[in-house]
Amino acid sequence: MFSISYNFDIPCFYKKYFGFECPWCGSQRALKLLLEGNITESIVMFPALIPLILMFAFLGLHLIFKFRHGSRILVSLFVLNIVIIAVNYIIKIF
Numbered sequence: 001m002f003s004i005s006y007n008f009d010i011p012c013f014y015k016k017y018f019g020f021e022c023p024w025c026g027s028q029r030a031l032k033l034l035l036e037g038n039i040t041e042s043i044v045m046f047p048a049l050i051p052l053i054l055m056f057a058f059l060g061l062h063l064i065f066k067f068r069h070g071s072r073i074l075v076s077l078f079v080l081n082i083v084i085i086a087v088n089y090i091i092k093i094f
Contacts, residue, residue, distance in 0.1 A: 023089040048084040055081060 009029070014022035030046035033039075042049060055077040062070035 021089075021092060023085050025092075047088050048081050051077065051081050051084060 012022055012025050026046040030042045030049045033042040
């Protein structure tokens with residue numbers, strides 16, 4: 001009888017005011033797709049989402065268990081995520 005649709009997406013400030021996408025555009029939609037089980041579509045939408053989730057999960061574990069080389073692994077994961085985000089952004093804008 002009634003159809004209620006919830007839209008909690010936060011509009012992108014850069015896209016709204018400057019007219020072009022920011023490096024994080026697509027991350028909300030990718031998270032929504034990932035939570036719905038659409039892994040491939042999520043990766044296509046924002047490729048850095050899964051590595052970011054893994055990095056933050058490892059960060060949490062490292063804060064609890066103090067892994068021997070945890071800080072080096074976190075730096076490597078951080079650099080990997082920055083590279084993925086930068087490459088994806090360059091591909092999007094060109």
